Amino acid sequence: MSDVDAVVIGAGAAGLAATRTLVKAGFSVQAIEARPRVGGRAYTDRESYGLPFDHGCAWLHSADINPFRAIARELGFTVVDRSAKWRRRIGDGSLPAELMDAIDREVNDCLAAIDAAGAAGQDVAGGTVLPPAGPGRPLFEAIAGWLFGVDPDEVSTLDYFRYVDTGHNWPIAEGYGTLVATHGAGLPVKLATPASAVDWGGRDVAVTTPAGRITSRVCIVTLPTTVLAEERLRFSPALPAATRAALENLPLGADEKAAFRIDGKALDLPTDTSIVADRDTSRTSVVQIRPFGHDIAICFFGGSYARELADNGTLIEAGREAMTKIFGSAIVKSLSAPVATSWRHDPYTRGSYSAARPGHANRRADLAAPVDDRLFFAGEACSIDAATTCHGAHLSGIAAGKAAAAALKR
Numbered sequence: 001m002s003d004v005d006a007v008v009i010g011a012g013a014a015g016l017a018a019t020r021t022l023v024k025a026g027f028s029v030q031a032i033e034a035r036p037r038v039g040g041r042a043y044t045d046r047e048s049y050g051l052p053f054d055h056g057c058a059w060l061h062s063a064d065i066n067p068f069r070a071i072a073r074e075l076g077f078t079v080v081d082r083s084a085k086w087r088r089r090i091g092d093g094s095l096p097a098e099l100m101d102a103i104d105r106e107v108n109d110c111l112a113a114i115d116a117a118g119a120a121g122q123d124v125a126g127g128t129v130l131p132p133a134g135p136g137r138p139l140f141e142a143i144a145g146w147l148f149g150v151d152p153d154e155v156s157t158l159d160y161f162r163y164v165d166t167g168h169n170w171p172i173a174e175g176y177g178t179l180v181a182t183h184g185a186g187l188p189v190k191l192a193t194p195a196s197a198v199d200w201g202g203r204d205v206a207v208t209t210p211a212g213r214i215t216s217r218v219c220i221v222t223l224p225t226t227v228l229a230e231e232r233l234r235f236s237p238a239l240p241a242a243t244r245a246a247l248e249n250l251p252l253g254a255d256e257k258a259a260f261r262i263d264g265k266a267l268d269l270p271t272d273t274s275i276v277a278d279r280d281t282s283r284t285s286v287v288q289i290r291p292f293g294h295d296i297a298i299c300f301f302g303g304s305y306a307r308e309l310a311d312n313g314t315l316i317e318a319g320r321e322a323m324t325k326i327f328g329s330a331i332v333k334s335l336s337a338p339v340a341t342s343w344r345h346d347p348y349t350r351g352s353y354s355a356a357r358p359g360h361a362n363r364r365a366d367l368a369a370p371v372d373d374r375l376f377f378a379g380e381a382c383s384i385d386a387a388t389t390c391h392g393a394h395l396s397g398i399a400a401g402k403a404a405a406a407a408l409k410r
Contacts, residue, residue: 004028010222012040014378014397016184021401034194044175052175055341057390063170066391078173090276106136118161125358126155141282145303149253150355158361164385197234218404220376226252226350246367249360252351254306258299258319259339266334277322285322315340353388354381373407376400
């Protein structure tokens, strides 16, 4: 393969943004992607139901400041200015209003306690700063799994505090994955080309692929932290200690989905109704009914519960159980065409999104730091205020692209 100014490893949101930035700056670039598609964890499945179903990211988080909102408008995508109401209903909806209010207060108090500890500069486990447990504790623990991909004891208070959330989370009718892929169309990306090694010990950087070696002056790596920590991509010489420590302490958590087609006559519920299956246990799901009016149901699982289900291959069974708890056993016959995600066992991902271990929130800056002005890293794990999000990955790709361009000019 030909020599270029820059090689970008990975064509998810970060890799595509880095590639676009370098191309616009006038440099020759080759992006390589192990999958037969671009987008990474932004993936819209249109085959299972004949309509968009996002296996990964599905919401424009902090949509009012999210750069993908303007990109969606420019490309003619439909962004719905409506945030989800995830805690509006629990189970069959029969809980007394007073209990619902108490649960809601406790969930908010727990999140506020984690935020307050981070604001005070504490980088400790979220589970150690919570108020006394009450009726809302199981639901809070479930929500922690959905938000962070890990349980409260694995959440860094400082990392949570630094995350910027404007409260506006809007869905995209055509799918977030479709938006990312469309925005990346036309960029120099070679698909089905996994990188196995990066040699940066000589004058240039050499990247080994099944199609041959690519030599370049700089290299931008956008693979997920867990993939890199497992040394699925080998570096020679070894990465600096600070970079390796960042990879080890920014692992990907677990968030998975189980989806079903539902009989259109089975449920008389409004579009985008969200229901929590059970309030008495953190081992539960939040179910989205008829997103955009489509006759499907999507069950969300997070944290250690999602890890267990993914490891045991029981996401679909857990989804049916969640639907049964909400609607009764008769609903099962109205469910068909089950689909389960598998981010945790995807060899190119190995999880959902990064969660800084307690005491290691500052590792995000360590990972984003250039190495010898030749190796650069990008991805949501590099973002301090938008970690876990697609737009955080996008912005980190732009930052890495600009840093690489500056190094090339020097």
